[in-house]
Amino acid sequence: xxxxxxxxxxxxxxxxxxxxxxxxxxxxxxxxxxxxxxxxxxxxxxxxxxxxxxxxxxxxxxxxxxxxxxxxxxxxxxxxxxxxxxxxxxxxxxxxxxxxxxxxxxxxxxxxxxxxxxxxxxxxxxxxxxxxxxxxxxxxxxxxxxxxxxxxxxxxxxxxxxxxxxxxxxxxxxxxxxxxxxxxxxxxxxxxxxxxxxxxxxxxxxxxxxxxxxxxxxxxxxxxxxxxxxxxxxxxxxxxxxxxxxxxxxxxxxxxxxxxxxxxxxxxxxxxxxxxxxxxxxxxxxxxxxxxxxxxxxxxxxxxxxxxxxxxxxxxxxxxxxxxxxxxxxxxxxxxxxxxxxxxxxxxxxxxxxxxxxxxxxxxxxxxxxxxxxxxxxxxxxxxxxxxxxxxxxxxxxxxxxxxxxxxxxxxxxxxxxxxxxxxxxxxxxxxxxxxxxxx
Amino acid sequence: xxxxxxxxxxxxxxxxxxxxxxxxxxxxxxxxxxxxxxxxxxxxxxxxxxxxxxxxxxxxxxxxxxxxxxxxxxxxxxxxxxxxxxxxxxxxxxxxxxxxxxxxxxxxxxxxxxxxxxxxxxxxxxxxxxxxxxxxxxxxxxxxxxxxxxxxxxxxxxxxxxxxxxxxxxxxxxxxxxxxxxxxxxxxxxxxxxxxxxxxxxxxxxxxxxxxxxxxxxxxxxxxxxxxxxxxxxxxxxxxxxxxxxxxxxxxxxxxxxxxxxxxxxxxxxxxxxxxxxxxxxxxxxxxxxxxxxxxxxxxxxxxxxxxxxxxxxxxxxxxxxxxxxxxxxxxxxxxxxxxxxxxxxxxxxxxxx
Ligand code: SF4
Ligand code: SF4
Numbered sequence: 001x002x003x004x005x006x007x008x009x010x011x012x013x014x015x016x017x018x019x020x021x022x023x024x025x026x027x028x029x030x031x032x033x034x035x036x037x038x039x040x041x042x043x044x045x046x047x048x049x050x051x052x053x054x055x056x057x058x059x060x061x062x063x064x065x066x067x068x069x070x071x072x073x074x075x076x077x078x079x080x081x082x083x084x085x086x087x088x089x090x091x092x093x094x095x096x097x098x099x100x101x102x103x104x105x106x107x108x109x110x111x112x113x114x115x116x117x118x119x120x121x122x123x124x125x126x127x128x129x130x131x132x133x134x135x136x137x138x139x140x141x142x143x144x145x146x147x148x149x150x151x152x153x154x155x156x157x158x159x160x161x162x163x164x165x166x167x168x169x170x171x172x173x174x175x176x177x178x179x180x181x182x183x184x185x186x187x188x189x190x191x192x193x194x195x196x197x198x199x200x201x202x203x204x205x206x207x208x209x210x211x212x213x214x215x216x217x218x219x220x221x222x223x224x225x226x227x228x229x230x231x232x233x234x235x236x237x238x239x240x241x242x243x244x245x246x247x248x249x250x251x252x253x254x255x256x257x258x259x260x261x262x263x264x265x266x267x268x269x270x271x272x273x274x275x276x277x278x279x280x281x282x283x284x285x286x287x288x289x290x291x292x293x294x295x296x297x298x299x300x301x302x303x304x305x306x307x308x309x310x311x312x313x314x315x316x317x318x319x320x321x322x323x324x325x326x327x328x329x330x331x332x333x334x335x336x337x338x339x340x341x342x343x344x345x346x347x348x349x350x351x352x353x354x355x356x357x358x359x360x361x362x363x364x365x366x367x368x369x370x371x372x373x374x375x376x377x378x379x380x381x382x383x384x385x386x387x388x389x390x391x392x393x394x395x396x397x398x399x400x401x402x403x404x405x406x407x408x409x410x411x412x413x414x415x416x417x418x419x420x421x422x423x424x425x426x427x428x429x430x431x432x433x434x435x436x437x438x439x440x
Numbered sequence: 441x442x443x444x445x446x447x448x449x450x451x452x453x454x455x456x457x458x459x460x461x462x463x464x465x466x467x468x469x470x471x472x473x474x475x476x477x478x479x480x481x482x483x484x485x486x487x488x489x490x491x492x493x494x495x496x497x498x499x500x501x502x503x504x505x506x507x508x509x510x511x512x513x514x515x516x517x518x519x520x521x522x523x524x525x526x527x528x529x530x531x532x533x534x535x536x537x538x539x540x541x542x543x544x545x546x547x548x549x550x551x552x553x554x555x556x557x558x559x560x561x562x563x564x565x566x567x568x569x570x571x572x573x574x575x576x577x578x579x580x581x582x583x584x585x586x587x588x589x590x591x592x593x594x595x596x597x598x599x600x601x602x603x604x605x606x607x608x609x610x611x612x613x614x615x616x617x618x619x620x621x622x623x624x625x626x627x628x629x630x631x632x633x634x635x636x637x638x639x640x641x642x643x644x645x646x647x648x649x650x651x652x653x654x655x656x657x658x659x660x661x662x663x664x665x666x667x668x669x670x671x672x673x674x675x676x677x678x679x680x681x682x683x684x685x686x687x688x689x690x691x692x693x694x695x696x697x698x699x700x701x702x703x704x705x706x707x708x709x710x711x712x713x714x715x716x717x718x719x720x721x722x723x724x725x726x727x728x729x730x731x732x733x734x735x736x737x738x739x740x741x742x743x744x745x746x747x748x749x750x751x752x753x754x755x756x757x758x759x760x761x762x763x764x765x766x767x768x769x770x771x772x773x774x775x776x777x778x779x780x781x782x783x784x785x786x787x788x789x790x791x792x793x794x
Contacts, residue, residue, distance in 0.1 A: 065595035072521060072592040075580035103712045105719030136578020136593070136601035143558045148575050150557035154694055155581045157701065159557060220716060228708045232701060242693045243551055243585045246685050258697055392682075 094120025664689025
């Protein structure tokens with residue numbers, strides 16, 4: 001994000017107030033936010049937030065159909081197909097990276113774990129937030145676990161796992177925030193922390209220290225739990241569609257949907273770590289410590305090699321599945337062409353790129369492959385949940401998202417990016433604080 | 441090691457997820473209540489008067505059907521909606537107009553009930569499938585899963601959107617009344633009774649009228665069987681009824697996967713725990729080896745250091761000696777030269793003296 005201001009900076013209010021305790025805590029935070037530089041990025045964020053606010057108001061006063069094109073034939077649109085399906089798949093970097101590092105012994109991925117966990121945590125958090133807009137009565141979301149247990153439903157399992165996993169991710173991620181809070185020191189002048197806030201921080205410190213110790217001590221069990229829960233719900237997102245053999249196009253419908261979803265989620269998660277690392281590298285280079293920078297290329301090569309193996313396996317499984325279900329003849333239809341685009345363009349090609357990158361030790365191949373894989377996951381989840389779903393209905397009854405529906409998804413993604421930027425700027429995510437250096 | 445680790449991840453997941461395929465058959469134990477009621481729609485008797493639609497909206501307190509009972513509605517295909525529990529559509533099949541009433545099929549093992557994660561749907565002993573709006577979260581998975589595209593949603597309600605569909609007039613059945621549509625049908629195209637008896641009637645109609653009916657009772661086995669049965673004089677696919685649904689109930693497609701979950705829960709801790717401890721042990725061994733190597737290196741270094749020091753000392757000594765020798769030599773040379781010079785001077789002086 002370039003820091004050049006687009007509009008002239010607002011004259012900063014001379015601030016002696018914080019120190020003199022006249023400013024209220026609320027005003028202090030407002031000042032912190034309003035004094036942000038007006039870069040193009042920040043202004044775009046602001047505009048999207050305004051859309052978010054508008055959609056929120058409309059959704060909860062006028063109903064879902066005031067903002068979306070969902071209808072009786074198409075009960076699930078991009079809020080499920082993108083925000084939930086893709087959000088969860090792309091957040092799979094959390095469990096893949098942490099289990100590679102802590103359980104499978106790839107210690108050199110250590111510097112990739114924190115960004116991956118952060119992305120995963122934010123991803124899942126905003127999956128749940130997006131669901132608040134999509135489900136009819138979000139205040140009843142705890143019902144499946146408290147009031148009436150629909151244990152025969154795949155969605156029950158998805159909800160259960162996503163709920164627990166979000167908590168696990170929060171715990172796994174919390175040391176980042178705790179280390180940050182503990183490391184805040186009082187400074188002078190405009191940047192002074194509000195005295196009341198600072199007092200609270202000082203009071204919190206010993207507790208945070210203790211909680212952090214406990215959390216770090218739980219790393220291994222939490223990581224194992226992450227893998228179990230992820231296996232279950234990543235695959236269950238595919239299982240959701242097992243119940244609709246008559247509605248999902250035979251090229252995409254398969255008894256192995258859960259396997260496909262799980263395997264592709266691993267590739268998606270790892271690619272997302274590479275992809276996001278590339279972006280972060282460009283924007284946040286100065287926030288990375290030496291370990292991170294030194295390990296970055298090795299991490300990319302290692303993850304990329306793993307990805308090429310996973311994608312190759314996935315490709316083979318998809319082909320075998322077509323053979324097993326005798327779906328060959330479908331390949332010569334329009335849907336078949338699209339299926340081939342997905343399977344070759346977004347699975348075979350990145351798989352080969354990854355393999356080439358691994359052989360020639362070229363990280364730029366890896367980065368392109370990562371971008372393609374991420375796009376491919378989105379294509380696949382869109383296909384299963386929307387494009388190939390209801391394929392037998394006449395085109396007038398098919399679904400296409402409305403503008404505001406898309407804007408809500410844009411808003412959700414912007415929230416994630418903004419939170420990520422905040423965390424990367426303030427918290428020890430891409431670097432380690434000296435006082436908390438881990439010995440690995 | 442790396443490749444093996446990732447392969448083990450792969451095969452692990454494949455094993456865990458391959459199980460459901462085998463376990464699938466464990467599905468349908470429940471196939472409806474034995475004596476449940478059913479409705480038969482005889483398409484050969486339906487004249488498209490849509491009196492059933494009017495009756496339905498009346499008994500369910502829904503807005504009256506659009507355009508009343510005007511036949512212009514047949515211009516387009518309609519489906520059920522939040523305010524319309526049943527619709528009659530017109531089809532042009534084999535050159536004649538055929539009408540088909542569409543409503544919830546009241547499946548024996550409903551997909552909607554299997555899919556709902558708060559059990560909002562109930563298959564009642566009378567055969568009807570009803571919905572409890574006080575439980576519904578509004579995920580709409582029931583609508584996704586219904587093979588007949590029946591449930592509709594109140595998308596226009598901000599705070600209390602609910603699913604809406606035909607109840608087979610469950611409340612009226614409990615009062616001993618007929619479903620509204622059955623009561624209103626003037627031609628006897630709709631017949632209500634025990635499912636077993638309805639099936640017998642349908643079979644008899646087909647047998648008694650050779651050539652009049654297609655020899656199939658739609659709903660006897662479709663999707664595990666339904667409580668709304670249909671017989672027709674034309675192919676069912678020509679009146680918008682899918683013939684490719686299969687006879688498996690919806691639950692059979694998913695119970696296998698759910699059954700495999702405990703395996704996943706048991707499987708990962710073992711594999712990952714094993715991997716973790718193996719790696720830990722490996723690290724320990726590596727550490728020990730490293731320590732040993734470091735000790736050896738230090739030892740070697742010290743020896744080499746001592747040797748080097750000795751060599752340096754020797755060299756220094758010899759250097760010093762050499763320097764000394766050189767100095768002595770230089771001094772001698774100087775002395776010799778001086779002597780020579782003296783002698784030469786003396787000789788010259790002598791010569792002068794002569
Ligand atoms: S037809 Fe659809 S809504 Fe009616 S019981 Fe069957 S699955 Fe449920
Ligand atoms: S929309 Fe309501 S009734 Fe339908 S599956 Fe979801 S919670 Fe159950």
